[in-house]
Amino acid sequence: MIKLFFIFWALIPGYVWAQSGVYVIDHTHDSIDGTKTKWTLILNDDGTFSYHFLRDISSISKANIEENFYGKGTWKAENNIVYFHTNKETDLDEKYNIDFTNSKARYITKSPRDKSDRVVKTALHFYESNLFYIKGLKLFKE
Numbered sequence: 368m369i370k371l372f373f374i375f376w377a378l379i380p381g382y383v384w385a386q387s388g389v390y391v392i393d394h395t396h397d398s399i400d401g402t403k404t405k406w407t408l409i410l411n412d413d414g415t416f417s418y419h420f421l422r423d424i425s426s427i428s429k430a431n432i433e434e435n436f437y438g439k440g441t442w443k444a445e446n447n448i449v450y451f452h453t454n455k456e457t458d459l460d461e462k463y464n465i466d467f468t469n470s471k472a473r474y475i476t477k478s479p480r481d482k483s484d485r486v487v488k489t490a491l492h493f494y495e496s497n498l499f500y501i502k503g504l505k506l507f508k509e
Contacts, residue, residue, distance in 0.1 A: 386444050386474055387412045390491050390506035408491065408506050416442045416451065418465060438465030447474045449491060470496040475505075 390408040403423040410416050418438035440453035451467040453459065459466065473494055477487035489508040496502040 386410060386449060389509045391509055392504070392506055406504065406506060410442055410449070414441050414443060416440060416467075417463075418467065436465055437463045438467055439463045440467050444474065448472070449474055465498065467501070468497065470498065470501055 387410045390410070392404075392406045403421070405419075405421045407419045407421075408416060409418075416439060420434075420436040422434045424432045424434075438453065438458075440451060440458045442449055442451050444450075449472045451470040451472070453466045453468050455466065455468075470493060472491040475487070475490040475492055477485070481487075490505050491508075492505045493501050493503065
């Protein structure tokens with residue numbers, strides 16, 4: 368029984384640490400009109416996260432316009448699903464105003480059983496969210 372507890376205790380934190388890290392989509396070079404967009408999600412080992420969305424439309428407007436949107440809160444992983452929660456009293460303020468409560472993302476990685484040469488980039492794919500612009504978002508791990 369003690370051996371089983373030790374194995375369980377050793378594996379669970381390793382799985383959570385494997386999911387923590389920086390996830391990004393950077394469309395600074397892909398845009399036809401020169402608009403730059405970048406999504407960044409940082410999952411910290413302590414179960415907190417921070418989100419940043421940058422949109423720079425300086426190339427298509429006369430004024431230098433750069434929009435930044437921020438969010439933060441806590442996350443937890445169960446199996447391949449990452450759950451996000453934002454505490455409205457402590458996590459939201461003038462800067463951090465995006466509420467990730469009820470957002471869920473699937474952790475995507477190559478299966479250890481897949482022995483092919485296929486490359487699968489580690490990613491988080493948001494499949495459920497109250498935020499219409501987050502649902503369907505796929506961020507790749509740096």
